[in-house]
Amino acid sequence: MANLYTHQDENIFKTWVLLIFFFSLIIALGWLFSYYFENQGILYFAVFLAFLMNIFSYWFSDKIVLKLHKARPATREEYFDLWNAVENLSIAAGLPMPKLYVIDDSSPNAFATGRDKKHAVVCVTIGLLKILNKNELEGVVAHELSHIGNCDMLLSTVVVVMAGFVALVSDFFLRSQLWGRRDRRENGPVMVIGILLAVLSPLAATFIRLAISRKREFLADATGALLTRYPQGLASALRKISAVPRPLRSANSATAHLFIANPFGPSGFSGLSKLFLTHPPVEERIRALIEGK
DSSP states (O other), X not given: OOOTTTXXXXXXXXXXXHHHHHHHHHHHHHHHHHHHHTOTHHHHHHHHHHHHHHHHHHHHHHHHHHHHTTOEEXXXXXXXXXXXXXXXXXXXXXXXXXXXXXXXXXXXOXXXXXXXXGGEEEXXXXXHHHHOOHHHHHHHHHHHHHHHHTTHHHHHHHHHHHHHHXXXXXXXXXXXXXXXXXXXXXXXXXXXXXXHHHHHHHHHHHHHHHHHHHHHHHHHHHHHHHHHTOHHHHHHHHHHHHTOOOOOTTOXXXXXXXXXXXXXXXXXXXXXXXXXXXXXXXXXXXXXXXXXX
């Protein structure tokens, strides 16, 4: 039977698979760079930078995200209801209580970050606290604790950092074609492969990131509902959040997938346009919660 930890090992496995996948892409692009510029040092630098990016994202991703959104620590005295909900649900989930932060923004939203369960953070906006009742707030908190319990945070962080790095390297490779190097191996098969890889790698990385982001939201909804035993609470919270069209002032495409709802505001995309959304449509999430599908 599904519980808060059902997909923990699966997500850890996915993290390693994605690390290997993106690392291989970076090495391939680095090798093409070194071949094109006849400089083996470029390959060594690409490998070194890939390692550095992984280490940096693992240790400092939470601090970067909190700083980016101007979050501040939440005290028990100032936000007793939030603190009480997180403390009680953390005990029920068998998780260490995460650090609590708030964002001074009227747009209702929340996210979890951190490298593991012992160094986790739950952050909510002031707007969220103003519009939700006790059951709805517990539903949102349970959703974020599910991300922590399912090891979603590390997975999503790795994907974002590596996908962004692949995009930068690919862009640099394509721009290098305009730097007066057209006379060197321009018609060679390696150059053709290099250009294709440089074009397709960022697209593949983006689709992987978006697909994982949407799947993890459904999973966190389901495990959060199991934790509170009251799926209507989260469903009602999602309705209220989606009813506020106001985007988060600090909304950023690099961190949008971390939030419980799209920080740029609700969108009415359908059909193929859903492929480019970081979050599944709210209607689908509510239906899954209420109908259990």
